Amino acid sequence: MAALARGDGIAAEADLRAELAKGAPRNQIAPFMGEAQLMQGNLADAHRWLDNEDFAPNVRGQGFRIRGHLAMREGKLGQAEKAYATALQFEPDSADLWVDIGRMRYRSGAQFGAVEASKKAITLGPENPSALLFRAQLVRDSQGMAAALPLFELGLKHSPNNAPLLAGYAATLGELGRAKEMLAALRKLANTNPGNPRLLYLQAVLAARAGDYDLARGLLQRSGDLERQMPAAILLLGIIDLENGNYASAAQGFDRLARLQPENARVQRLLARALKLGGSDRELIARFAGRADTPYIAMLVGRAYEAIGDREKAAGFLNRAQRPFAMTVRDLAPATDLDVAELYGDASGPSTVSLVRGLVAAGNPTQAKARADAFLARYPQSSDAMALDGDASLAMGRPDLATQIYNRAAAVRRPWPLAKRMIYALIEQGREVDAANLLARFVKGEPNNAEACALLARWAYLQGDYTRATMLLDHASLYGAANDPTLVSLRAAIARKAGE
Known part of the structure; x- marks a missing residue:
């Protein structure tokens, strides 16, 4: 099981097949083989080991827990909830299981239930790295980076080479501006888990903050699909393009991210800046003239009107940009027109x-x-x-x-x-x-x-x-x-x- 513990699904599968060849019962091996297939992304094979198996009594909790993992991977939250509830009958005091339940609750919108599950996991496993990581992530969401740092440090005290904890710790240090400590954490992560996909992203963040944008881009490109799938990586790539003068490419990235995160004010500012620097004045006006609620965006819109020769409208926005600084909060824009929204009603959260x-x-x-x-x-x-x-x-x-x-x-x-x-x-x-x-x-x-x-x-x-x-x-x-x-x-x- 050592290969499973370190996340090596291929080695785990080989070890488990060797156990089967020696005569180990299939229902004893099934939960772990399902987990090994899941690690490799072989969901169909994972189903064959997990779906209809009558797990051996001593691994029944593990079997239903991994069945829940599979359902989570496929976005079937209702099935995951049932699987975890069954697993709970066999492993009620498993900190890892309570972490899984918490993550499932969070994804399903029951965030308060997720917080309670995280506290339960910490109670059951005060030194459990998964429980400490999950609790740290929730504290970071609600109380900020500084409050989460002691939880990451406690987790690393008990499990110093845990890759998810190291990655989370490094990212938190970076957000707090503690670059030297972040670098030390990343070096340790590189030594203990060199294939970790977040390693290259976090190294790219560090390079970008040091002003080495070419190195940052190279690191992101080596991360595979990360720069196309992870919102933070999309943002970083856009900033790199902006700093390197690739304004059209930057605008495309920020536009994509703005559609994913319409409430992200920083992305909106960066998109407006990329459009202005790229000479897309008419697009800037079309997208932001009606929502120039911050002085910076008002200034960009004003300059865009200047660029197309409409000095009268430019003056209004530039005057707005020079108003004394004050607290401004605008109504968040709906994703669709009201007529369309009323057709869908409350059919879903969005x-x-x-x-x-x-x-x-x-x-x-x-x-x-x-x-x-x-x-x-x-x-x-x-x-x-x-x-x-x-x-x-x-x-x-x-x-x-x-x-x-x-x-x-x-x-x-x-x-x-x-x-x-x-x-x-x-x-x-x-x-x-x-x-x-x-x-x-x-x-x-x-x-x-x-x-x-x-x-x-x-x-x-x-x-x-x-x-x-x-x-x-x-x-x-x-x-x-x-x-x-x-x-x-x-x-x-x-x-x-x-x-x-």
């Missing part, structure tokens, strides 16, 4: 999201709230459904209610779009100090978020802390906000205050 957002955009927040409430009632353990309900409450003019709902959602996941709305809702209630404290906690957990750093710099400036404001502005510029006109204006204001 269609419900489009319907609620479409109703908000159409000026009907009361109906949007009713739909969001119904959606949350159907999926009470979904943090995404909870966040949507908070958005509808905010649109109704109930920031107090939105704050209550957002806080519950953020206990599981607190991405920047949600954190930004939480901050905005607090400001709407006159709770500026609470908003600033929330923002400071977010920046501590995700220091590479340029927009969050810029907002915190503005708060520090308003409080008269010009040293801290300057430090935060420098950090925001380093991580992608160097061209934001509001940051230039804020720097100028700080310089005036300092008599420079």
